[in-house]
Amino acid sequence: MIGSDVRMENYRVLLADRMSLRIRPADVVLTRNAIMWMEVEKSWKPSAGVSGTACWRTVQVCEIVAVRRTEDEAQENTQTQKPNWRSKQHLLQYPYSFTVSYVKRSGQHQWRCSDVTFYCADCELCDLWIQVTNEQLALLANRPKSLLVYINPYGGKRQGKYIYEQKVAPVFRRAGISTDVIVTERANHARDHLKTEANLDKYDGVVCVGGDGMFSEILHGLVSRTQSDHKVDQDQPDAELVPCSLRIGIIPAGSTDCICFATTGTIDPVTSALHIVVGDSQPMDVCSVHHNNGFLRYCVSMLGYGFYGDMLTDSETKRWLGPARYDLSGIKTFLNHNYYEGTVSFLPAEENLGSPRDKLLCRSGCLVCQHKSAIKDKHSETSEEREKPGSDSWRAICGKFIAINAANISCACPRSPKGLSPSAHLADGSTDLILVRECSRLDFFKHLLRHTNKEDQFDHSFVEVHRVRKFRFQPNHDSMVILEQDEPHKEGGPPPLYSSQPIPQFNADSNWNCDGEILPHTAIQVSVQCQLIRLFARGIEEQQQQQALLEEPCTLLAFNQNTDY
Ligand SMILES: CCCCCCCCCCCCC/C=C/[C@@H](O)[C@H](COP(=O)(O)O)NC(=O)CCCCCCCCCCCCCCC
Numbered sequence: 001m002i003g004s005d006v007r008m009e010n011y012r013v014l015l016a017d018r019m020s021l022r023i024r025p026a027d028v029v030l031t032r033n034a035i036m037w038m039e040v041e042k043s044w045k046p047s048a049g050v051s052g053t054a055c056w057r058t059v060q061v062c063e064i065v066a067v068r069r070t071e072d073e074a075q076e077n078t079q080t081q082k083p084n085w086r087s088k089q090h091l092l093q094y095p096y097s098f099t100v101s102y103v104k105r106s107g108q109h110q111w112r113c114s115d116v117t118f119y120c121a122d123c124e125l126c127d128l129w130i131q132v133t134n135e136q137l138a139l140l141a142n143r144p145k146s147l148l149v150y151i152n153p154y155g156g157k158r159q160g161k162y163i164y165e166q167k168v169a170p171v172f173r174r175a176g177i178s179t180d181v182i183v184t185e186r187a188n189h190a191r192d193h194l195k196t197e198a199n200l201d202k203y204d205g206v207v208c209v210g211g212d213g214m215f216s217e218i219l220h221g222l223v224s225r226t227q228s229d230h231k232v233d234q235d236q237p238d239a240e241l242v243p244c245s246l247r248i249g250i251i252p253a254g255s256t257d258c259i260c261f262a263t264t265g266t267i268d269p270v271t272s273a274l275h276i277v278v279g280d281s282q283p284m285d286v287c288s289v290h291h292n293n294g295f296l297r298y299c300v301s302m303l304g305y306g307f308y309g310d311m312l313t314d315s316e317t318k319r320w321l322g323p324a325r326y327d328l329s330g331i332k333t334f335l336n337h338n339y340y341e342g343t344v345s346f347l348p349a350e351e352n353l354g355s356p357r358d359k360l361l362c363r364s365g366c367l368v369c370q371h372k373s374a375i376k377d378k379h380s381e382t383s384e385e386r387e388k389p390g391s392d393s394w395r396a397i398c399g400k401f402i403a404i405n406a407a408n409i410s411c412a413c414p415r416s417p418k419g420l421s422p423s424a425h426l427a428d429g430s431t432d433l434i435l436v437r438e439c440s441r442l443d444f445f446k447h448l449l450r451h452t453n454k455e456d457q458f459d460h461s462f463v464e465v466h467r468v469r470k471f472r473f474q475p476n477h478d479s480m481v482i483l484e485q486d487e488p489h490k491e492g493g494p495p496p497l498y499s500s501q502p503i504p505q506f507n508a509d510s511n512w513n514c515d516g517e518i519l520p521h522t523a524i525q526v527s528v529q530c531q532l533i534r535l536f537a538r539g540i541e542e543q544q545q546q547q548a549l550l551e552e553p554c555t556l557l558a559f560n561q562n563t564d565y
Pocket residue numbers: 211212213214254255256257258301302308311312326327330331334411413415416419420445448449451452513514515516517
């Protein structure tokens with residue numbers, strides 16, 4: 001939290017005697033949508049001495065975190081801050097106060113919880129302000145009141161527990177959100193708990209503290225639970241999956257954290273906590289992955305075969321290195337320079353969804369995703385026909401590939417601020433299929449380098465990219481990776497998907513990297529499930545949107561040192 005941004009001695013707020021929609025000669029005004037107060041910004045110039053500008057600050061009610069009485073805090077502050085005679089006088093004159101905690105944007109998509117304290121002479125008036133502001137907050141029905149939190153203590157730099165306790169829990173406490181916290185004891189603990197045990201009726205959302213792998217556990221737990229509650233068979237690639245009712249919050253504490261970065265524009269635990277508190281909602285597409293009509297996994301960020309699959313397989317033996325394992329394995333995989341033969345067939349997305357090479361970025365309130373949301377239910381029989389593999393709409397490409405990547409979202413992350421596919425959309429029902437054909441090391445290096453700068457990574461003769469709704473991959477040698485099994489494989493059931501054991505490889509093919517997990521098969525069928533889940537996020541805010549909300553104060557009057565405003 002950052003402390004009060006208003007110093008008591010230069011600040012004297014008189015509360016309006018009743019709530020007013022008109023701007024009256026009061027210093028603080030609460031309307032149905034916003035709270036506004038007048039604030040003084042002092043500046044000093046050698047020629048003019050101290051001067052100041054009085055301006056209105058505005059905070060939308062939907063971005064207020066909490067409101068509470070502050071006499072105790074104010075007294076504590078005066079004891080520690082050695083108040084001057086003016087502030088002492090203020091306290092005597094205006095002994096009652098309340099503090100409003102609100103979202104303050106601090107640039108680079110980061111949010112902070114800031115406090116402003118209002119002083120007043122009348123106790124009842126002070127209580128009335130707290131009551132009315134709280135009544136306004138209670139009308140915001142999308143805010144969570146109760147959350148189920150899972151912490152992976154071993155994700156990323158192993159800071160998950162510390163990050164939650166020190167940075168996130170205080171924000172939730174301030175907002176009056178109750179939490180049940182589970183620190184996971186093994187891989188798949190969170191997934192299994194959500195799938196079978198958790199009483200989900202008690203909660204308004206699930207929070208995951210960890211990386212993309214931990215998010216994937218929560219995703220699998222929630223989606224599988226929802227399908228089994230609605231008797232939907234996940235093994236059917238064409239089954240119409242039921243969207244999850246609970247939203248998921250991500251507190252970044254992993255190695256890549258690309259799902260958090262691509263949906264909030266930053267990887268900052270406090271920002272994520274505040275997106276949860278204000279009850280943001282961002283729909284997200286999910287890819288379902290099948291092998292021979294048996295369900296394998298869901299994927300939200302990247303499905304990568306070849307380069308990213310090999311890199312992940314190598315990095316699993318270097319987990320002790322933390323996030324740096326990816327860089328080391330990345331260099332090793334780059335030097336190995338393997339390519340793989342196979343056939344990719346795909347169903348292109350509708351043309352109105354744009355192209356991966358257009359410059360239309362998916363940002364907060366994205367019109368492409370909103371349009372998709374509006375027409376989602378109008379799925380006709382002709383489109384079903386069109387989607388069947390073998391119909392004329394499908395295309396097939398056979399060749400030798402260094403990498404086959406499906407970016408369901410941009411996959412922007414600190415390593416690659418634009419991501420694998422900068423124009424991919426969060427909720428348009430499509431995924432961007434990037435095919436990198438056999439090429440020289442130098443050419444592949446140039447392509448990789450463009451993930452880190454502003455140049456177009458698709459502008460190479462050996463790279464092609466398609467926006468698709470479904471795709472399949474068939475390697476030339478369909479070998480299977482054998483997992484060391486945690487649990488006996490039931491006869492007739494699907495093969496085991498998860499293993500905490502190292503994965504031995506003896507295959508001529510690569511592996512699929514699915515949100516940071518290795519798939520046990522190389523021949524796969526992938527289908528985008530439009531807006532299957534919702535996150536506590538709002539998409540990346542445009543620079544202009546941010547700027548407008550950075551509380552640009554509007555100047556009302558100026559005063560000099562002697563003006564007792
Ligand atoms: C020359 C510099 C090249 C830098 C290329 C950076 C590309 C980064 C693309 C990132 C895509 C991320 C997609 C998301 C994947 C995650 O779901 C998934 C799981 O995340 P979690 O661990 O948090 O659970 N993460 C991953 O699979 C790891 C992706 C990170 C890849 C880093 C690769 C570094 C490659 C370095 C090559 C260097 C070649 C230099 C030769 C001299």
